[in-house]
Amino acid sequence: MSILTDRELIMIREELTRRKEDRYGGIWDYIPVNKIGSLSVSEEEKGTLLFTIHLPGSTRLEYLYQVSAKSEIDRLLDQFKEITKE
Numbered sequence: 001m002s003i004l005t006d007r008e009l010i011m012i013r014e015e016l017t018r019r020k021e022d023r024y025g026g027i028w029d030y031i032p033v034n035k036i037g038s039l040s041v042s043e044e045e046k047g048t049l050l051f052t053i054h055l056p057g058s059t060r061l062e063y064l065y066q067v068s069a070k071s072e073i074d075r076l077l078d079q080f081k082e083i084t085k086e
Contacts, residue, residue, distance in 0.1 A: 039080050048066065051073055
């Protein structure tokens with residue numbers, strides 16, 4: 001899941017390894033919008049999209065999505081362009 005505000009992009013994902021006693025879980029990454037150089041999406045394997053957040057230097061954060069989320073990711077990219085246009 002991703003949430004874009006005017007100040008940050010919040011990426012929420014489940015932990016890959018959860019214990020039975022963990023009732024709730026998730027990893028929340030908060031990325032300041034002013035630190036994001038660009039966002040991109042590409043199709044990886046059949047049925048999988050790679051969403052990439054390009055940060056200063058050559059640092060990247062990568063997240064996998066099902067191809068069925070393409071329209072939502074495209075909407076996120078459009079919203080990011082709106083927020084960051086000068």
